Amino acid sequence: MSSARADTPAVSVRAVxxxxxxxxxxxxxxxxxxxxxxxRSGHDRLEALHDVSLEVARGEIFxxxxxxxxxxxxxxxxxxxxYRPDAGEIxxxxxxxxxxxxxxxxNPELAARDNVLLNAIMLGLTPGQARARYDDIIAFAxxxxxxxxxxxxxxxxxxxxxxxxxxxxxxxxxxxxxxxxAVGDAAFQQKCHEVLTGxxxxxxxxxxxxxxxxxxxxxxxxxLLLDRGQVVERGEPSVVARRYHDINFNTAVxxxxxxxPRTGDxxxxxxxxxxxxxRGERSNALAQGVPCSIHVLVEMAQAADxxxxxxxxxxxxxxxxxxxxTVWNHLRTGSFAAGELAEASIRFDNVLTxxxxxxxxxxAHAGRGxxxxxxxxxxxxxxxxxxxxxxxxxxxxxxxxxxxxxxxAAWEVHAG
Amino acid sequence: xxxxxxxPYRMTGPSAFAGGWRRFLHxxxxxxxxxxxxxxxxxxxxxxxxxxxxxxxxGVLYLVFSEVLAIGADTPYYAVVLLMGVIVYEYxxxxxxxxxxxxxxxxxxxxxxxxxxxxxxxxxxxxxxxNLVLNFVVVFFFAAISGxxxxxxxxxxxxxxxxxxxxxxxxxxxxxxxxxxxxxxxxIWEIVLRALFYATPVLYPIEQLAEKSExxxxxxxxxxxxxxxxxIRHAVIDPSAPTAAEAIxxxxxxxxxxxxxxxxCSLGFWVFSRMAPRIAEEL
Numbered sequence: 001m002s003s004a005r006a007d008t009p010a011v012s013v014r015a016v017x018x019x020x021x022x023x024x025x026x027x028x029x030x031x032x033x034x035x036x037x038x039x040r041s042g043h044d045r046l047e048a049l050h051d052v053s054l055e056v057a058r059g060e061i062f063x064x065x066x067x068x069x070x071x072x073x074x075x076x077x078x079x080x081x082x083y084r085p086d087a088g089e090i091x092x093x094x095x096x097x098x099x100x101x102x103x104x105x106x107n108p109e110l111a112a113r114d115n116v117l118l119n120a121i122m123l124g125l126t127p128g129q130a131r132a133r134y135d136d137i138i139a140f141a142x143x144x145x146x147x148x149x150x151x152x153x154x155x156x157x158x159x160x161x162x163x164x165x166x167x168x169x170x171x172x173x174x175x176x177x178x179x180x181x182a183v184g185d186a187a188f189q190q191k192c193h194e195v196l197t198g199x200x201x202x203x204x205x206x207x208x209x210x211x212x213x214x215x216x217x218x219x220x221x222x223x224l225l226l227d228r229g230q231v232v233e234r235g236e237p238s239v240v241a242r243r244y245h246d247i248n249f250n251t252a253v254x255x256x257x258x259x260x261p262r263t264g265d266x267x268x269x270x271x272x273x274x275x276x277x278x279r280g281e282r283s284n285a286l287a288q289g290v291p292c293s294i295h296v297l298v299e300m301a302q303a304a305d306x307x308x309x310x311x312x313x314x315x316x317x318x319x320x321x322x323x324x325x326t327v328w329n330h331l332r333t334g335s336f337a338a339g340e341l342a343e344a345s346i347r348f349d350n351v352l353t354x355x356x357x358x359x360x361x362x363x364a365h366a367g368r369g370x371x372x373x374x375x376x377x378x379x380x381x382x383x384x385x386x387x388x389x390x391x392x393x394x395x396x397x398x399x400x401x402x403x404x405x406x407x408x409a410a411w412e413v414h415a416g
Numbered sequence: 417x418x419x420x421x422x423x424p425y426r427m428t429g430p431s432a433f434a435g436g437w438r439r440f441l442h443x444x445x446x447x448x449x450x451x452x453x454x455x456x457x458x459x460x461x462x463x464x465x466x467x468x469x470x471x472x473x474x475g476v477l478y479l480v481f482s483e484v485l486a487i488g489a490d491t492p493y494y495a496v497v498l499l500m501g502v503i504v505y506e507y508x509x510x511x512x513x514x515x516x517x518x519x520x521x522x523x524x525x526x527x528x529x530x531x532x533x534x535x536x537x538x539x540x541x542x543x544x545x546x547n548l549v550l551n552f553v554v555v556f557f558f559a560a561i562s563g564x565x566x567x568x569x570x571x572x573x574x575x576x577x578x579x580x581x582x583x584x585x586x587x588x589x590x591x592x593x594x595x596x597x598x599x600x601x602x603x604i605w606e607i608v609l610r611a612l613f614y615a616t617p618v619l620y621p622i623e624q625l626a627e628k629s630e631x632x633x634x635x636x637x638x639x640x641x642x643x644x645x646x647x648i649r650h651a652v653i654d655p656s657a658p659t660a661a662e663a664i665x666x667x668x669x670x671x672x673x674x675x676x677x678x679x680x681c682s683l684g685f686w687v688f689s690r691m692a693p694r695i696a697e698e699l
Contacts, residue, residue: 008424020697031600077696081530084429084693093424096530104528109454121446122529126438173422 008093010174010205011056011079016088018049018074018229048074049085050229056222058093058173061196061206063216063223063237065244071229072209073178076100079207080176094173094205097123101178103163108152112143112162115151119166133169141165161188168195175199178209193219213241214354217387238287238385245285245383267304268363268373271341272297273380286350288386288395293347296361298374300336306366307333307373309344313357314378321352321393327369351397353390356383432534432685432692440532447539452546466547467554470506474499481619491621493653496559500653501618501645503551508584508641509609511544515588516595516602523699533692534685537592541585548577559653569651576651579677580644586681593688596698616642622663630665637664640677 022044048071056062066072077083080098105122120130141161223240225233233243277283286292310325362375481487595601626633647660661667
């Protein structure tokens with residue numbers, strides 16, 4: 001790579017828009033046309049991309065994230081030259097290879113050799129290059145004993161390996177990858193990740209479309225969040241991932257609040273609940289290991305003396321992870337008049353492991369806490385984001401150390 | 417990296433020929449050869465089957481028209497002429513018939529990779545060409561048995577077949593593009609193919625039609641396939657048969673089938689090029 005053009009972006013998308021026309025009823029036959037020659041078949045305009053711009057530098061791994069229908073695959077297909085943008089320009093530097101699906105053009109009736117050549121040429125190699133790389137591809141896929149087998153006799157895992165091997169050997173400067181790495185077993189995924197980072201180290205540019213925020217945070221240098229065809233966030237993967245969770249779970253909470261079961265005598269009403277991150281901003285995506293807080297807003301329907309407030313958290317496996325009440329905290333809550341509002345705040349260091357948690361909140365009359373005024377089960381949910389994997393419920397702050405003990409010293413410990 | 421420091425280029429989206437001619441040709445031949453392999457290595461007798469179809473059709477037609485109806489009684493080398501006509505027509509039918517659904521059938525490619533869309537109908541046409549060339553070996557075999565003498569005019573054959581291939585490819589692209597929007601192109605084309613078979617002087621020599629009606633014969637010769645088959649008959653099999661020009665009534669009249677051919681091809685390529693950018697969305 002010459003340094004002269006090192007600052008030329010590998011991918012440059014300038015104000016790209018893409019509109020799909022979705023006909024109300026697909027007019028497919030001449031007869032329908034003949035019977036209704038003047039009927040304007042109405043269509044909805046679906047603006048899949050609106051004024052999207054982005055630049056990806058050479059050697060970057062760039063994540064494109066968003067919910068289903070946010071336009072991220074459309075963007076990738078525009079980049080791949082499969083869709084033509086309605087407005088804006090796309091500029092690429094270097095050879096591009098799209099991996100919107102692994103093994104494009106694979107035919108189950110053909111042997112591995114034919115399929116490899118077919119796939120590699122489809123992805124942009126010349127027949128000569130494809131033949132020259134054939135052995136490497138088979139070796140990478142570890143399928144040497146099976147090259148003469150028809151593809152239909154391969155297990156699905158073997159097919160994926162073969163397809164991925166072609167991808168790894170296609171040798172493009174710009175790779176467009178759409179969720180294809182979400183297949184295969186753990187060992188295969190590990191290999192994928194090694195290949196991706198290896199490609200980046202060679203100076204290739206990778207655009208990765210994914211739902212998997214942990215992959216974005218682990219691999220991507222930068223990321224872009226699309227929502228309804230527009231760019232809503234771009235920059236650091238952690239920032240984008242947090243925003244993604246926000247968008248995803250804010251809508252989920254709205255549903256949960258209306259439907260969550262409610263019990264109690266109605267002397268108080270839990271109106272609202274939310275979570276705040278370390279900067280005091282409302283968020284439904286709380287970063288692991290960072291202080292955060294739970295807030296519950298309660299409206300008193302009747303006057304109450306020393307009411308009890310409490311919250312509990314349940315994880316995805318329905319395990320009770322955390323519970324606390326004002327009583328357990330020996331906290332006096334005071335007297336409230338009818339119509340008064342009270343906000344309960346619980347501040348804690350987020351030692352929870354990544355995943356989704358749902359919160360139950362309650363208010364009870366003074367006493368043992370069994371006379372409930374209002375209890376909302378699963379009232380709000382939040383997501384803990386982070387990259388420290390764990391199978392346990394919490395990830396307590398800890399230091400891990402391994403110290404080698406000399407054999408003599410160990411003996412002394414025992415003897416002593 | 418393979419290319420030192422490549423220049424930025426604009427990605428404009430899919431089209432009929434995008435990506436350069438070399439890639440276009442590579443892809444077309446690759447798809448054609450793959451299809452050919454699939455067809456012939458899938459079954460035990462492979463190639464024999466693709467030969468059997470025109471041969472069996474020829475056998476039936478020969479029995480009915482020569483022995484029962486005695487149509488070809490006055491025609492020299494009627495059997496060879498009939499076989500040649502059947503094979504050329506079968507080629508046209510195969511190339512266009514398979515092309516109709518070709519783009520839609522390869523949806524998984526069209527929606528997943530950037531490649532010149534025209535490669536699809538062209539590959540279908542190429543597969544049929546491979547078949548045609550192999551089948552012509554049989555025609556020559558029959559010709560030799562029937563006592564046809566080799567002549568210099570045989571050299572016209574490759575040119576005539578290339579023109580036939582051009583016509584088939586042009587028609588194929590038109591049909592493939594139309595089928596994306598209008599699914600009834602398929603049954604309509606099946607009927608057209610059948611009707612066209614009887615309108616083409618394959619079963620009957622054009623002279624017989626001309627005896628009945630000079631005008632009708634001329635109209636029949638406006639079909640580029642008729643002109644090509646007639647010329648092949650004259651050049652390869654029977655020098656006493658009228659040339660295409662003679663059958664239509666003068667060299668100037670050959671402009672009509674030529675115009676039909678050029679018109680069909682131009683229309684086909686134009687429609688396909690217009691459709692190409694949006695095929696992935698319409699599927």
